[in-house]
Amino acid sequence: MTQIIAVANQKGGVGKTTTTINLGACLADLGQKVLLIDADAQGNATSGVGIEKGTIDKDIYDVLIDEYPLAKVIQPTQRENLDIVPATIQLAGAEIELTTRMARESRLKTSLKAIEGQYDFILIDCPPSLGNLTINAFTASHSILIPVQSEYYALEGLSQLLNTIHLVQKHFNPQLKIEGVLLTMYDARTNLGAEVVAEVRKYFPENVYQTIIPRNVRLSEAPSHGLPIIDYDPRSKGAEVYQKLAKEVLTANGK
Numbered sequence: 001m002t003q004i005i006a007v008a009n010q011k012g013g014v015g016k017t018t019t020t021i022n023l024g025a026c027l028a029d030l031g032q033k034v035l036l037i038d039a040d041a042q043g044n045a046t047s048g049v050g051i052e053k054g055t056i057d058k059d060i061y062d063v064l065i066d067e068y069p070l071a072k073v074i075q076p077t078q079r080e081n082l083d084i085v086p087a088t089i090q091l092a093g094a095e096i097e098l099t100t101r102m103a104r105e106s107r108l109k110t111s112l113k114a115i116e117g118q119y120d121f122i123l124i125d126c127p128p129s130l131g132n133l134t135i136n137a138f139t140a141s142h143s144i145l146i147p148v149q150s151e152y153y154a155l156e157g158l159s160q161l162l163n164t165i166h167l168v169q170k171h172f173n174p175q176l177k178i179e180g181v182l183l184t185m186y187d188a189r190t191n192l193g194a195e196v197v198a199e200v201r202k203y204f205p206e207n208v209y210q211t212i213i214p215r216n217v218r219l220s221e222a223p224s225h226g227l228p229i230i231d232y233d234p235r236s237k238g239a240e241v242y243q244k245l246a247k248e249v250l251t252a253n254g255k
């Protein structure tokens, strides 16, 4: 069965895109067939796997707004077993346009039916908001992976995120669960990092991954080369930790 995971946190810059690309690539490296869906108008997941935005004809916007077949917008990446549904800046209009459409919350879910069973994992890179695009991702997903930056105020805003999850569970997707909470951008040189880790583990006693993603400059360089970290610098700390996370995610999903 395909496991569909939304990577979400309405807080900006916490590592959603970095996690979507690198977890996806590491799962693909372990032999899983993976589809990334870029649901963020910034299109950073798209460019981060080497797709030139100028070359894109149709993208996730056309799927959500005009019911264009999702299978036709899937593009392969340079890495075997890793495909992507790209996004461009036109997706910015979808937040508002969706409000006028029928079944606005389930458009992504419906479009994914046509590729049912073709992938082991589908990872959706959500935008930094709790609007219609994120609701579409939550309605289409089995679970949510929440990256949390290891800094002061890490937990700020998480109650709104949990509220949104509860609302989607109640109205559209009762099976939706939390896949895991991922601590990102950890800085071992400060006491603060360790305090935040303890605080987040206390808040989510059962859901925090053992793997913690440290700050690693190679992770921030990789997107400008259009490559996941395991292809950009396979020996880096960033590659090591995302490979560890992929194994954790596989085990948690009984694969």
Ligand SMILES: Nc1ncnc2c1ncn2[C@@H]1O[C@H](COP(=O)(O)OP(=O)(O)OP(=O)(O)O)[C@@H](O)[C@H]1O
Residues within 6 Å of the ligand: 011, 012, 013, 014, 015, 016, 017, 018, 019, 040, 042, 044, 126, 127, 128, 184, 185, 186, 213, 214, 215, 216, 217, 219, 220, 221, 223
């Ligand atoms: N572990 C890390 N070490 C160093 N830099 C990182 C790390 N994780 C992410 N970054 C960098 O931090 C910035 C924000 O990361 P990213 O784009 O993944 O966050 P995001 O949550 O997807 O952002 P947005 O909310 O804008 O979509 C990027 O420049 C990225 O390269």
